Amino acid sequence: MAGSELQRLVEVMDRLRSPGGCPWDAEQTHESLVKYLLEESYEFIDSVDAKDREGMREELGDVLLQVYFHSRIAEDHPTDPFSIEDVARAIADKLIRRHPHVFEGLEVSGTDEIIDNWEEIKAKEKGRTSALDGVALAQPALPLVEKLLYRAEKYKVPVALKKYESDQPATNESVGEALASIIAWARDNEIDPENALRLYGRQIAEQIKATESR
Structure with a gap:
């Protein structure tokens, strides 16, 4: 049933984007849809926070629509088209490569080693040598800075940062x-x-870049 409904969504999107379909859908581009992908993602997060199961199902559908919509748009690219099948194949292959402890019998000591293996495999696949490689600079500032600090620590790049001092222990409430x-x-x-x-995040990125270039 799941496969047939996913295929049905492919057919619906194709109908909407094809001649005789919906003019609005036919006019959309990757760029014009970006804001909707963000909005739908935030709405799903709201439903998770509210423990709204019905809302989660609906909002996940809206997020899935964006994936299918972008994939259908991609089919029309004149020189480098791809489809939802290509997208699904790529992510399935990636998951297999990034989980050798599941698919290749690699023994691991725990989740920390799993994360280390994921990052190491990812770095090799992407040819990454810098702590900044693959960091989405367009993301909101808070996760951006958190990611930059995480990468700096992972790649052992020192970052000069004034340490926050408090008499309170760090908890969700006190940090918030x-x-x-x-x-x-x-x-x-x-x-x-x-x-x-x-x-300030850009300053951190410049610190990392300067340190790595020495």
Whole structure:
């Protein structure tokens, strides 16, 4: 049943994008749809936070639509087309390559080694030599900075960063409170906290780049 419904979605998307289908759908591009992919992803996160099972099912469908929509648009590319089958094949092959402990019988000590293996395999596949390779700079500032710090630690690149000091132990509540107070401080001083953190993230990226070039 799952396969037949997935194929049905392929056929629906093809009908919408083909002559005689929907003019709006036919006009869309990868660029015009990007905002919808973000919106649908955030709406799914909201449904997870609310433990709304019906909402999760619906929002996952909306996210899936974006994958199929982009894949159908990609079929029309004049020189480098690909389909949803190509997308599915690529991710299935990637999962097999990145999980040798499942598909090749590699023995691992635990999840930390699994993550290390994933990163090592990924780096080899992508030919990555820099801590900055593959970091999506367009992502929101908070996950961007977190990713940059994670990569710097992983690649053993030192980053000069003022350490936050607090008498409270670090918990979800205390960290959330500290971040909220910093955001309020920024707003009181008419500073955009997202932009401020993004600018600092770029400074971290420049530190990493400078260190790696030595």
